[in-house]
Amino acid sequence: MLDLDRLPRHEVRRLRQVAARHPDPEEAFRELAERRLAGEPLQYLEGTAAFGPLELEVDRRVLIPRPETERLYELVVELVTDPGVVVDLGTGSGALALALKHRFGSARVVATDISPDALEVASANAERLGLEVEFRQGDLFSALPADLAGRVGLLVSNPPYVAESEWESLPADVRREPRVALVAGPRGTEVLARIARGAADWLRPGGLMACEIGETQGQEALELFGAALSDVRVAQDLTGRDRYLLAWKS
Template sequence: MPEDTVAAAIREAALKLGASSDTARLDAEVLMAHALGATRSEVLLRHMGAPVPESYEAMVARRMAQEPVAYITGQQEFFGLPFAVSSDVLIPRGDSEVLVETAIAERPQARRILDCGTGSGALLLAVLSQLPGARGVGIDCSSSALAVARANAEALGLAGRAALALADWHVPGWAEALGGPFDLILANPPYVEDDAPLDLSVRAFEPAGALFSGPEGLDDYRVLIPQLRDLLAPSGMALVEIGHAQADAVSAIGRAAGLSVRLHRDLADRPRVLGFW
C-alpha cells in the first residue's frame, strides 16, 4: 500500500502519539475519521487506501501537544448522545453517566429539573432525553459555555424543553428567576483542589473555572449545597457529583444544612454521586 495513504498516515501518527497518549492508535483513527468526515468504522473498512486529508497533520500536531481529542474534533459522546464541545466547557466523561442513571432511577416522574453548572448541557440534556415529560433549566456563570449548551439543545431536539440561563450560585438571589421549586437538581460543580496533580491535557486545556474549587476542592459545595433545600420541591432530590475522596466531607456539608444524604458509586465502586433531600 502506498506510503501516502490513510493507513500509512494512521500508523505514523500512532507512533508519534505513543509518547504522549495511552490511546495513541485510537486517537490517530478518530482524528482521521474527523478529517475525512466519516465514522471510525468507515475509515477502517473503506478509506485505508485513500489519500490523506490536508488537515490531518495539523490535528495530529495538536494532539502531540496534549490537546484533548474532543477539543480537536469538537465532539464528545455522552450517554449515547453526540455533544459539541469547545475549550469553554469541560469534556463530558463517562464517570458522570452515573449521575444521569441515578437521576432517572430516583425521580422518573420529575417534571421540573435544574442543572447547576451545565457546561455543555450534557447532564441536563441526557436526563431530558430519557424523561419526555420533564422540562429543565441549565445555569452557568459562563455565557460562552451557555452558547455551547444551547447549540447542543438545538441539535438534540430538546431546545423546547431546556431553558439556559446565566446565573452564579455565589451571587445572592441567583435562583429567583429560575421558576422553582424543582423535582430534581443536578450538579457537577468545580471540585478539584487548586494544587491537584492533573494531566497536562486537563490543566492546560479545560476551563479552570469549571475545575478548581479551593485548597480542598470544597469551596463550591460549601456555597451551593446549603442553598439546595430551598430550591427543592417537597419530594425532590438533588444529585451532586463528587471527587472519589470527598464523600465524607461533602456529606457532612449536606447534613449540616439539614439534608438527608445517600451515596451512589460508579462502576469501579468509587464514590461518585451524593443524593440530597
C-alpha cells in the first residue's frame, strides 16, 4: 500500500506528470512513487534538472545541479565579459560548462571529469542543447591539453568538498548521488587544495578562478588560494553562508 501522505503534494503532482508519459500511467506512477518513498531523488525520477538558463538531463551517474552552483554561475557572469578560454573542472552533468558556453558563445569551453559516466551524461546534454564544449576525462588539471597552460581566462569548479566522516550523516537522497562527486577525502578540502596548487599554471594574467566551497571552508580556502593568486575573496550565497572562493591571477 502506497503511503502518499509521506510525499509533499508538489512531488506527487510532478511524479504524476512523469507517469502520464508512460503507456500505463497508473502502474508507472506507483513505481515512481515507491522509488521516491525509498529515497531516490525527485530529479532522477523526472530525469531533468534546471540550471540557470538550461534544462539538463540527469540520472544517477551525476550529481544533481544545485541552486548554490547556479549562484556561482551568476557571480561569474557578473565579473567576466570575454573569458576567451573557459575550463570547468569536475563538470558532472555539464552544468557550469554548458551554462557558460550558452552565455559566452565565442569562448572555447573545456570541461573535465574523472568519471567517464558523468562525461557521457554531460556530452549528451551538450549535443541535445547544441552547445559546443570539449569534454576530457581525467584527474583535475591532468585532463587538460598542454596548450591551455597560461591561457585560461575563467577557471570554474564545483569540486567534491565533503569530508569522509560526513558522508553517513548526509540526507538519504543525497547519498544516492555519486560518492565521488561529493567526498574529497578525510578533511573535505583535499580537492580544493589541489585546484589551488594548480590554478596559477593554467590561468592567463587577469584570469579568474571561481570555486564552490563548503560553508565552513572559507578561511582555509583563502589561505590555500592566497598562496598563488591575488585579490582572493570569499563570497556568500543568498542565505549569507560562505560558499564561493574568487581569486585572480595577477
